Structures are given as structure tokens and as C-alpha cells.
Amino acid sequence: xxxxxxQIRTVVPDVFRTMIRAELTCDxxxxxxxxxxxxxxxxxxxxxxxxxxxxxxxxxxxxxxxLFTTESILGKGPYQENDINDVVGEMTNIVTGNLKxxxxxxxxxxxxxxxxVVRGNDITIDxxxxxxxxxxxxxxxxxxxxxxxxxxxxxxx
Amino acid sequence: xxxxxxQIRTVVPDVFRTMIRAELTCDxxxxxxxxxxxxxxxxxxxxxxxxxxxxxxxxxxxxxxxLFTTESILGKGPYQENDINDVVGEMTNIVTGNLKxxxxxxxxxxxxxxxxVVRGNDITIDxxxxxxxxxxxxxxxxxxxxxxxxxxxxxxx
Numbered sequence: 001x002x003x004x005x006x007q008i009r010t011v012v013p014d015v016f017r018t019m020i021r022a023e024l025t026c027d028x029x030x031x032x033x034x035x036x037x038x039x040x041x042x043x044x045x046x047x048x049x050x051x052x053x054x055x056x057x058x059x060x061x062x063x064x065x066x067l068f069t070t071e072s073i074l075g076k077g078p079y080q081e082n083d084i085n086d087v088v089g090e091m092t093n094i095v096t097g098n099l100k101x102x103x104x105x106x107x108x109x110x111x112x113x114x115x116x117v118v119r120g121n122d123i124t125i126d127x128x129x130x131x132x133x134x135x136x137x138x139x140x141x142x143x144x145x146x147x148x149x150x151x152x153x154x155x156x157x
Numbered sequence: 158x159x160x161x162x163x164q165i166r167t168v169v170p171d172v173f174r175t176m177i178r179a180e181l182t183c184d185x186x187x188x189x190x191x192x193x194x195x196x197x198x199x200x201x202x203x204x205x206x207x208x209x210x211x212x213x214x215x216x217x218x219x220x221x222x223x224l225f226t227t228e229s230i231l232g233k234g235p236y237q238e239n240d241i242n243d244v245v246g247e248m249t250n251i252v253t254g255n256l257k258x259x260x261x262x263x264x265x266x267x268x269x270x271x272x273x274v275v276r277g278n279d280i281t282i283d284x285x286x287x288x289x290x291x292x293x294x295x296x297x298x299x300x301x302x303x304x305x306x307x308x309x310x311x312x313x314x
Contacts, residue, residue, distance in 0.1 A: 037238065037239075037242065037274075037276070048205030048207070048213065048270040049207070049270065050205070050206070050207045050208075050268040050269065050270045051207075051268070054268075054270050054271055055270060055271050056205065056270060056271065056273055081194065082194075082283070085194065085283045085285070086285050086286060089283075089284070089285040090285065093285075111207040111208070111268070112207065113205040113206065113207045113211050113212060113213060113270065114211055114212050114213065114284060114285070114288050114309060114310075114311060115284065115285050116213055116282065116283065116284045116285075116309055117194075117282075117283045117284070117285075118275060118280055118281070118282050118283075119194070119280065119281045119283075120277040120278075120279050120280040120281070121277075121279060122277050122278060122279065123275055123276065123277040123280060124275070124276045124277070125273065125274075125275050126239070126242045126246075126273065126274045126275075126276075127246070127271060127272065127273045127274070128242070128243050128246040128247065128250075128271070128272050128273075128274075129243060131271050152271060152273055153271075154271060
């Protein structure tokens with residue numbers, strides 16, 4: 001298991017517990033390395049980082065989980081696509097910010113870019129050769145859905 | 158017209174002329190500001206940047222244009238999805254690197270992250286409130302298709 005994976009498995013449940021009081025469990029048996037373009041559906045937040053750790057982190061929300069997260073933060077809806085995108089972008093920003101802090105403690109300082117949100121039903125996400133590609137999936141007990149966390153990164157030696 | 162737009166309208170045709178000897182023309186009458194999530198189809202490269210200019214640049218290739226670009230660089234195919242993704246990622250890297258250099262001359266220094274590639278047929282791309290969102294579309298004369306360049310950014314005063 002890569003050191004970034006062990007940080008993500010701490011950070012992501014912590015952020016969701018704090019922000020929306022949801023319990024996330026990770027399948028620790030699952031392999032964390034990705035070798036093919038990763039298929040994704042739903043609302044996908046991303047935040048990039050540059051520095052001694054350079055790359056991008058994606059939080060992949062199935063649509064009902066994106067709505068559940070929005071209602072947990074803003075109260076009962078209805079909500080527009082824009083509102084949900086803002087919440088998904090902000091959750092991705094918080095997760096990446098927390099990961100940045102942990103990786104900084106390990107000597108991999110970096111700066112964060114702005115959050116963006118991609119939506120679609122038949123997406124693949126890829127990086128170019130040579131970058132580290134890690135996937136982690138978390139079950140959200142309250143909704144019985146999975147949040148996936150995909151990260152592409154290079155670490156400076 | 159934003160100063161980033163005027164740089165993009167120089168950089169993008171320059172890179173395509175140098176790399177694949179294609180002529181790109183830009184519809185200069187087109188409004189460059191985006192206020193809604195942007196719809197995209199095809200092969201979409203992205204590279205992020207942090208610093209005095211922070212954000213992400215997307216190169217949106219229709220699939221035939223992505224293949225044309227790959228064959229112009231690597232020679233006649235056939236090519237796997239991975240090969241095309243690598244070329245789209247690299248073209249996005251070169252465009253963003255050139256934009257970085259121009260913006261650096263204007264005082265907006267930044268560092269680049271790694272290239273990633275998203276594919277899909279029914280995608281929207283959004284950013285959170287407050288970021289600059291600019292679109293530019295270029296006709297590629299050789300293929301009669303459009304390359305779109307979407308950029309989300311914040312500039313530090």
C-alpha cells in the first residue's frame with residue numbers, strides 16, 4: 001500500500017465525519033494501484049497540486065451521494081446543479097487540503113489549485129505514462145453508496 | 158477581451174503550427190466569458206497551475222481531431238486509446254507551458270501540475286463561484302473541426 005493511500009484512508013473518513021457526520025468504511029483488501037483509464041459516473045470534483053508532490057485528486061460522487069452531501073451541509077433542497085457542484089468542489093478542496101497538510105509533514109510540500117467539477121455518465125479518467133495512479137473506494141453507510149477517490153501524482157525524491 | 162484570452166489566441170495556433178503543421182483560426186467575435194457549466198464531448202486534456210495565476214486549462218478535442226493530431230505526430234496508425242490520450246495530454250502540457258511563460262512575463266508566475274485526460278460523450282465542466290471562466294474556440298482548417306480551450310483561473314493582484 002502506497003503512503004499516499006494510507007493518508008487518504010485517514011483523511012477522507014475524517015473529513016466526511018466532520019462535515020456531514022457520515023461514516024465511511026474502506027475496503028482495505030482492495031488493490032490501490034490503477035493501470036488503465038478509470039471509468040467514472042456522477043459528479044466528480046478535482047483539485048490539483050504542484051510542488052514536491054505534483055498531481056490531481058478526484059472525488060467521484062454518484063449523483064444521489066452528491067445530493068445527500070449537499071443536503072447534509074445546506075439543509076433540505078431542492079437544489080440546482082450549480083449548488084451541488086459547489087458542495088462537491090468544496091468537499092474536494094477540503095480533502096485535498098487535508099492530504100496536502102499530511103504530505104507536507106512527510107516532506108512533500110505542495111500548493112493547491114482551484115476546485116473544478118466534471119459531470120457525466122460515461123467518463124474515463126487517465127494520466128500520462130509514469131505518474132502514480134491510486135484508487136480508493138469508501139462505502140458511505142448512511143446511503144449505501146460508494147465514494148471513490150482517484151489520485152494521480154508524482155513525488156519528488 | 159481578457160488578457161488571458163489574448164495570450165491563448167497567440168499560443169494555441171503557434172503550438173499547433175509547430176507541432177502538427179495545422180492552421181488554427183479563432184472566431185474573434187465570440188464572447189470569451191463562460192457563466193454556465195461548459196458542455197464537452199471527446200478527448201479532454203487538462204493541466205493545472207498554482208501561483209500568482211492559479212487554475213486549470215482544458216483542451217477539448219473532438220475524437221477525429223485527437224486521432225488526426227496523434228497521426229500527425231506519431232505517423233499513420235492504428236492507435237490505442239492510451240496512445241491518443243498520451244498525445245492529447247502532451248499537447249495540453251505544451252499549450253499550458255507556453256501560456257505559463259507568457260503569463261510569467263506579465264508578472265503572474267506559476268507552477269504546472271501533471272497532465273490528465275478525461276473522455277466522454279456527455280460531459281459538463283464547471284468551477285466554483287468566483288473564478289474566471291474563459292472559452293475560446295479554434296477551427297482546424299485541415300479537419301474542419303473545432304478545438305476548444307476552456308480555462309478557469311484566479312489572478313493574484
